[in-house]
Amino acid sequence: MDDLDRRLINRLQLGLPLVRQPWQALAEELDSNSSDLLDRLHELLNDGVLTRFGPMFDIDRLGGAFTLAALAVPEPRFEAVAEQLADMPEVAHNYRREHAWNMWFVLACPSEQAISDTLLRIERLTGLVPLNLPKEETYHVGLYFPV
Amino acid sequence: MNIALSEQQSLALRRLLEAGLPLAPRPFQVLAEQIDASEPQVLEQVRLWQEQRLFRRVGLVVNHRALGFAANAMLVLDVPDALVDEVGRRLGQAPGISLCYQRPRRLPQWQFNLFCMIHGRQRDRVEAQVQELLEQHLLDDLPHQLLFSTHLFKQCGGRFAPPTGARVHG
Numbered sequence: 001m002d003d004l005d006r007r008l009i010n011r012l013q014l015g016l017p018l019v020r021q022p023w024q025a026l027a028e029e030l031d032s033n034s035s036d037l038l039d040r041l042h043e044l045l046n047d048g049v050l051t052r053f054g055p056m057f058d059i060d061r062l063g064g065a066f067t068l069a070a071l072a073v074p075e076p077r078f079e080a081v082a083e084q085l086a087d088m089p090e091v092a093h094n095y096r097r098e099h100a101w102n103m104w105f106v107l108a109c110p111s112e113q114a115i116s117d118t119l120l121r122i123e124r125l126t127g128l129v130p131l132n133l134p135k136e137e138t139y140h141v142g143l144y145f146p147v
Numbered sequence: 148m149n150i151a152l153s154e155q156q157s158l159a160l161r162r163l164l165e166a167g168l169p170l171a172p173r174p175f176q177v178l179a180e181q182i183d184a185s186e187p188q189v190l191e192q193v194r195l196w197q198e199q200r201l202f203r204r205v206g207l208v209v210n211h212r213a214l215g216f217a218a219n220a221m222l223v224l225d226v227p228d229a230l231v232d233e234v235g236r237r238l239g240q241a242p243g244i245s246l247c248y249q250r251p252r253r254l255p256q257w258q259f260n261l262f263c264m265i266h267g268r269q270r271d272r273v274e275a276q277v278q279e280l281l282e283q284h285l286l287d288d289l290p291h292q293l294l295f296s297t298h299l300f301k302q303c304g305g306r307f308a309p310p311t312g313a314r315v316h317g
Contacts, residue, residue, distance in 0.1 A: 009209065009214075012206055013206055014204070014206070015205055015206050016205040016206065018197065019190075020175060021172060021173060023172055034172055035172070038171070045170075048210055049209070049214060050207050050208065050209055050210065051208045052207065052208035053167055053170070053206075053207055053208075054164060054165075054166070054168040055168070055193075055197075055205050056202050056205070057201065058200055058201065058203060061200065061201050068262075070257075082300045085300070093299065093300075094299070094300040095299055096297050096298040096299075096300065097221065097296050098294060098297060099294045101257070101294075104294075104296075131256060131257050132253070133250040133257070134250065135250060136248075136249045136250055136251060137232065138248055139236050139239035139249070140235075140240065140246060141245075141246055142244075142245060143245045143266075144245065145209050145211050145214055145216055145266065
């Protein structure tokens with residue numbers, strides 16, 4: 001990754017201009033040319049440095065139900081419980097965190113009812129009672145990773 | 148003035164956009180050909196959706212770990228209910244905070260109602276940044292904890308997960 005890759009990543013995180021030839025517009029800004037920018041973007045996606053390029057849909061506008069949940073998993077069982085959750089399609093991602101509540105995951109379901117059902121299923125499956133922490137208010141959403 | 152897309156065309160366009168934007172010099176022309184519409188029609192619809200906040204921007208999802216953002220911390224605070232909106236808005240605007248949400252307490256197991264995500268390169272830097280932030284906003288007396296993630300077990304959901312690119316933060 002060189003300086004132009006970095007500038008491209010930083011610039012695209014702010015959003016592509018919605019014009020007929022967006023890469024032409026960016027090339028002028030970044031002092032490059034459009035085919036080079038496209039090649040670089042292609043490569044960054046192939047390499048897995050970037051995982052998506054496109055509209056960043058607002059989840060609250062798409063329908064469906066979501067929650068953040070946590071489990072306090074006894075250390076010896078941690079891997080096994082992580083595997084149980086990995087098999088569930090409702091689990092969107094799952095982080096280990098340094099805390100008594102050591103497993104944090106997001107549930108994505110078609111409805112609120114399905115969220116409750118899924119939490120119950122996790123409880124039955126693992127014998128552990130999850131914390132259910134749905135979002136009540138959003139104050140800020142602005143992921144930006146300057147590179 | 149362009150003729151608006153038919154319902155069927157706009158649905159098809161939305162499906163295509165869920166997969167991402169084509170990597171082409173004229174991406175809206177590529178999309179237009181796929182739904183049998185014109186480039187200006189597609190561009191107008193995409194602009195409208197962005198204005199309506201169906202999506203915030205046409206941008207990137209970065210693999211933050213691959214880019215060196217290895218210190219992912221969740222700051223949780225117990226803020227008095229009367230203050231949580233104000234504190235949430237203030238912290239949400241602070242540099243370095245990528246997400247800020249209010250969530251319910253679950254007493255007695257869980258006392259915290261304000262959640263902030265901070266992505267940094269180094270753990271000690273993130274710790275220092277959080278300490279500075281709390282002092283600056285006169286919040287260091289509030290009960291709070293910083294939960295670093297040490298491992299990501301699952302990146303994406305399966306069949307119920309929304310299209311890639313939606314922000315899934317529960």
